Amino acid sequence: MNLLNYLRNKSFWLIDFLKGGNIKHHLGEISYILSNPNSSDALKIRKKHLEGLLIHAAQSTPFYFDYKNVTDINVFPVIRKTVIQENFKDFQSIPYTKKQNYKVSTSGSTGIPFFLFQNKNKRNRNTADVLYFSGQSNFKIGNRLYELEVWRAHNKKGRFKSWLQNVIQFDISKLTDSRILSFINLLKRSKQEKNILGFASSYEQICQYLDRNNLNLSDLNINSVIANSEYLNYYTKTSLSKHFNTPVLSRYSSEEVGIIAQQTSNSTEHFVINHASYHVELLDLDKDKPVKPGEFGRIVITDLFNYSMPIIRYDTGDIAKLMVLENGQTKFEKIEGRKMDLIYDTKGNIVSSFVVYTKFYKHYKLLKQYQFIQQDEKEYEIKLNVFDTFPYEEELIESIKSDFGNDAKVTITYVDEIPLLASGKRKKVVNNYNS
Template sequence: MTVHQIYETEVDIKKYRYQRLNELLVFTSNFNEFYKEKFKDVHLPIKDLEDLRRLPFTTKKELAQDQIDYAPLGRNHSYPQESYIRYHQTSGTTGRPLKVLDTEQSWDWWARCWTEILKNSGVTKADSCYFAFSFGPFIGFWAAHEGVRKLGALAMPGGTMSSEQRLQSMLDNNATVLLCTPSYALRLAEVAANMGLDIKNSSIRTIITAGEPGGSVPSTRSQIENLWGAKLYDHIGMTEMGAYGYSCSERKGMHVNESEFIVEIIDPDTLEHVKPGEQGELVLTNLGRYGYPMIRYRTGDAVIYQTENCACGNTNHFLPGGIVGRTDDMVSIRGINIYPTSLEAIVREFSEVKEFRIVYYTEDELHQVKLQIEGPESVVKPLAKLLRERVGLRIEVERVEENTLPRFEMKAKRVLDQREI
């Protein structure tokens, strides 16, 4: 029996996490040049959350700068380069891409994290899992593919295919699970309708999404489920952190896998822990990735802090609504804080809208926002009315011609910022 199996069956996971954390801190203080410097004044052991807060935060900005100062990989790779077997890099949507390597042991840890996601989505070894994803340096579904292998299910790659070819392939081969971004699930449904394919009555029974918050937005999830006739489960992870969150049977938010991650939620301004019911920034520590550790990492993800357990019975930390938005995506328009995710939640209540884009711009020295949509004229007024009621701001809705807005397979980029700052 492995140590991993022992603590899961015989020891309180949440208490044992701190033993694992201290083991990791001893290791990094001796063998990881990045954290050796950061933790030179830290005294061990760390016994609880209060002790943990003595440790300095880790930020993406300092990791990126470290890779500039110590090119090309930086100092957060604990082992010599010949110990690593996987190369990834972040998508670069929020700045300079980070280069991240994984050892065999770390890659196996990734796979274990993904098997938790798969199991909580109802996937078994009897399933055939279709990856509608072009594999590249972005982590995407690479680790999910490894998790499917570890679970014993069938992995079906659709990497270089067109949307039409992917649809035909998954239907011809009776795939039961589709893995893709929420935006691409909607795009595939649009293509299927143009091809005359009946995906609602196909073999696909489960959809697992990643890469965007849309899978946890009720209106987006409902639209995808109605189009596919399947249940959608969301997942959250980061190249630099790992696959840390998953939906459950309730599908009203996300659970953090607390056997492998320690959760904190802070006020990004004061850096103090927020109170129950308040929104804050998610801070995570991974425990099983010695090749590229992340300790007190400020993810930039905005979440709600809730102390009550989810109704599903899972006692792992619950994030109601999943990721609310990105702290760096929030824009203040005439005194109202706006997250793109909150606007998407409203737009997706109108199934007639095929695609949309959020445009920030400046007019008469004031910042403004408008929505461009592909959809019928009849949607414009009711959508604008609902936006005014929900957001508390008059937002122009502009109808554009069909197929003029971009479609996405990877992370969607639906924000066009034209502000004069």
């Protein structure tokens, strides 16, 4: 760490100290719980946070008034985004409406605007979560961070703040070859230690460019690359790791809640669940009952620190598979994306989105973009945006049928562009049949 970055680091913690050291306290607790997840002290702290949140919600939040004196979370209803939207005022804690709150919003993968309010302590907890999981990915406060996202007036930092935090905000709304080259040149010009945070789809496009041009960028002093907001497929994870000579890790988070789980330098394939800040459940796809380890279920979370708008048993709409280690620790083995985008073979069995991604690996040098859509029970459409021609239609269709069924009807449509969602993401797998 150079002198200026060292001073950035010390300044951050000095400011936190002068404000009462709240972030440092949160970070210490998160680190202890996630390092000792099944210790009696860690379980006691988690229970205290959960019961405190439930009691607060039942006493101060109209939506939960019927649950006074209830500390069994299983009694509370599972809620979805639409429930919060339709009862927004009832989800606001009455005493916190008079306090300083912060609005957090997202357009979401569906493009539907959604926002919540957070209190100051929740904001501090989120900051500490980011610091913990970033630290588990070889990042230190003060080091250079490149953020790849769709940057607009509502989310872009000012020049001074960006300099102060040593952040480079790189816009990916039009990630052409020339734009990718600009990003690579940005990386080359800086000799600092670097970390990169961005959408998985942008990494995939960068990988395709690097593969086509046989570029070696292993000496760029990159500590780690974190993918957020989207599914990180195997090709992108392995290819980018090779090109940048650094771990490529996936983060599962949302703007309105925070970091729920993440791969780390010590858990590069599976997701460490943030039990310190959330009560996390994995429920059956159709019933509000827990699934067994090894089965896919809906990710349902309770935010332990948002007292401004208590969010209890919130169905994120995403799907994961749970695994239990020998020491009893639970992790997400896989996170598949949204339930509404699960795809099925012609007999109605779930097919992992990972299977779809593998169909395109060998063709990446020919493709600018692709999208796989289930249009009906046995009908599938593949949208391709190609550089020139694509002479492998028959091979691709047969490959799809091998996993989805010989009676599958597969069509290929050529397009000039697959548009971004309002969130800046580009969906690779879509289900119009069950949406």
